Amino acid sequence: MENFAPLSGLVGGVMIGLSATLLLLLSGRVAGISGIVGGIFTKGEKSLWRVAFVVGMLFAAVGYVAVVGREGLVELDVSLPLVVLGGLLVGFGTRLGSGCTSGHGVCGIARFSKRSIVATITFFVVAMVTVFIVRHVF
Amino acid sequence: MSRVIVALLTGGLFGLGLAVSGMMNPARVLGFLDFAGDWDPTLAFVMGGALLVTVTTFRFILKSPRPLLEEKFYLPEKGDLDAKLLGGAVLFGVGWGLVGLCPGPALVAVVAEVWPIVAFVAAMLVGMLLHAVTFGRSGKT
Secondary structure: OOOOOHHHHHHHHHHHHHHHHHHHHHHOEOOOHHHHHHHHOOOOOOOHHHHHHHHHHHHHHHHHHHHHOOOOOOOOOOOHHHHHHHHHHHHHHHHHOOOOHHHHHHHHHHOOOHHHHHHHHHHHHHHHHHHHHHHHHO | OHHHHHHHHHHHHHHHHHHHHOOOOHHHHHHHHOOOOOOOOHHHHHHHHHHHHHHHHHHHHOOOOOOOOOOOOEOOOOOOOOHHHHHHHHHHHHHHHHHOOOHHHHHHHHHHOOHHHHHHHHHHHHHHHHHHHHHHHHHOO
């Protein structure tokens, strides 16, 4: 557990929770990132606010990198074909399953939605099994 | 206009939260998912911190008749557990476990200019488009 960072995790998590709170309180929307991004591609949706949300995320990330620097911020040690396969599965899966870690995991569980609780348990267990197979079986 | 400003600011806070929490680093996420390896419990503190806030605030917000700037709440309406929910969660779980990136962190990690991240986000958008083409509007959050 040499990388364990409970305080920054907790502080970042509270910020994510506050963001979801403000979006629901002011605009009545759920802060589910797969829904926000996927909704940009869905016909007939009014998407300007979705684009603005993503732009806000990117601005914040650029600011963070400008202050903290890039060193060790993002480490990805997975072969390119697996990265692409993973991206396809995450994109398609989150849309088919109506949400990801934010929509189901943070906002859905907060509403005590049965669908979100089941989805969150499912993708956590499946991801853990996947990591176990990739790292400890092969 | 107000809804765009709210989205910009809440998106910014969300992105900053992902960056501060270390979740834009796939290695840290995989460190949590790898319970049989050198386990890194940080992700549990991120989820815990976020839920600590939302579980408390959502119940009060949802008791009010409408949000402050809109006519109504836009909440997911489906209530039943179906094959799409479970199948989607399984596919997402496999992809998340393979790379360590879910949609929010993947988007913000793009600014680190680690180019496989760009490939991941491009593939993720293709996956979302693929869903829009095959399943249409039926699966939206």
